[in-house]
Amino acid sequence: MEALFAITLGIMVTSGVYLLLRARVFPVVMGLTLISYAVNLFIFSMGRLATGAVAVVGHSERYGDPLPQALVLTAIVIGFAMTAFTVVLALRSMGEVGTDHVDGQEPTE
Amino acid sequence: MNHALILPLLLPLFFGSGLLIAHRASPALKRWLSVLATWALMPLAGWLLVLAGDDRIHVYVLGNWQPPFGIVLMLDRLGALMLAVTSVLASAAVLYASRGDDDRGPNFHALFQFQLLGINGAFLTGDLFNLFVFFEILLIASYALLLHGQGPGRARAGLHYVVLNLVGSSLFLIAAAILYGLTGTLNMADLGVRVAAAEPSEAPLLAAAGFLLLVVFGLKAAILPLHLWLPRAYASATAPVAALFAIMTKVGLYAIVRVFSLVYGDAAGTLAGMIEAWLWPLAMLTLAFGVFGALAAKELQLLMAHLVVVSVGTLLAGIALGSEQGLSAALYYLLHSTLISGALFLLADLIVRQRGEVEGRLVVSPALRQPLLLGAMFFFGAISVAGLPPLSGFLGKVMLLRAVGPGEQALALWPVVLIGGLGMVVALSRAGSLLFWRATDEAPLRERADGVRLLACVWLLAGSLVLVVAAQPIQAYVQAAAAQVHQLGPYFDIVRGGAR
Structure with a gap:
């Protein structure tokens, strides 16, 4: 399970970085979202991967670590707010600068 | 437990929220409230400076959870100094902004207060994840302040600044998660204890987390080669915002000092001074x-x-x-x-x-x-x-x-x-x-x-x-602050239930 999990995160981050480097506003936002998903899953896995482990002590043989779940919640909320902000900023920059390139001008080939 | 420690957070939080709720109030009233709240931070910071002057580490245990469970705020000489310089800088910036710059966009003063909340919080917290949260608070306020007052130049510099910092936040989360996964704690003093006692086989991963943190703080502090966002962003911000941002790079430097003296400090064995x-x-x-x-x-x-x-x-x-x-x-x-x-x-x-x-x-x-x-x-x-x-x-x-x-x-x-x-x-x-x-x-x-x-x-x-x-007393104070940062024992006592 760990290997599958790690490969999944790796693919997500790779795609995210690729999209980030496209330097157009919409792919950049998508890339940031993918990276933040991968990071959230990574935090989640830091409580160790296990199935059937209840987060309450005494209800099963092993218990799941509740703290990463709390951290992930915080990270999701913050990440969501930041993504929303980036989208609004991207729209405004599009309106004011007139291009969706992150440098505010079309690259000269 | 001294409640003075949490006041530098509560004051801007309450005034910022109040200003946000009362955003239809007259600009004059909002100005007065914001100037009042910002100037009140100065005597408060002075008090904390005196408080920290007794060379003890003051701890404010939120929710009264025994450390390392729950979040602690801690105040030492270093933190008190940073709070003091922030309050002086902010007092001038808010005064300058009150002469018209705040009218160029909505909610300037509320954002200004939230920015102060984030900065003060970063200087006071003793918890790594909480540091991340305060970083995000100061960042999202700074995004909005940077863009305050419209203009294509600002939108362009702002986009770079936002995207770079979002990537930085992801790296911060990865580093914090690695540290938690290895040590099972996020309290910085406790992290110091655990890293000092870590198995040699864990050292490479711990070092990786440390260097990730260095990249994140280096981005905030604008250290080469992560500084390219700074000149454009600062030059295109309105003057009072740029003036307040003068403390932002120092937040990154403060975090470097704090984390790499406490977590990867002299006690960290092979990782010390990496x-x-x-x-x-x-x-x-x-x-x-x-x-x-x-x-x-x-x-x-x-x-x-x-x-x-x-x-x-x-x-x-x-x-x-x-x-x-x-x-x-x-x-x-x-x-x-x-x-x-x-x-x-x-x-x-x-x-x-x-x-x-x-x-x-x-x-x-x-x-x-x-x-x-x-x-x-x-x-x-x-x-x-x-x-x-x-x-x-x-x-x-x-x-x-x-x-x-x-x-x-x-x-x-x-x-x-x-x-x-x-x-x-x-x-x-x-x-x-x-x-x-x-x-x-x-x-x-x-x-x-x-x-x-x-x-x-x-x-x-x-x-x-x-x-x-006043070079002599100030020099004595910073000297004592530097000495205190290198004395890890009292910090580690926080998690051993000593300091209160």
């Missing part, structure tokens, strides 16, 4: 780049922004020395450079307002309306920031140069700092002579500088004078 070999060349390069940038700047605000990069490099050199002397010199220089950078951004705006259409571009323009007054202020600020005697920049540099012992480090530091100082003098005197002496024959603009704006700027410039006049 970043110093990296910081040293980076500090030199950052300093040199800042000077080159200042020499090449074509706009007054860009020149000032590059001076911020120079100060980051100088500060980092003091931190990279890893000694008490180095850190205390860096702390003195930090107080000086924060206040004077803030003052220079405000001054640049005062000058630009009297230059008409050419704005900040360094070209010949009609004469200023008040060349003597602004010229004198520019002269004072330039001497201080370039590190010429008798002002505070000189003292800071002397302390830094005396902190390096003879050897390779001195061979690297002395020429870079001294030639860098010469470069700054050249850049500033070129800009100054162009601004004040060479003018076209056109009549100057009629408008004189606003009195309150002048006052805010002079107030920060006077900080440099105070740092010289």
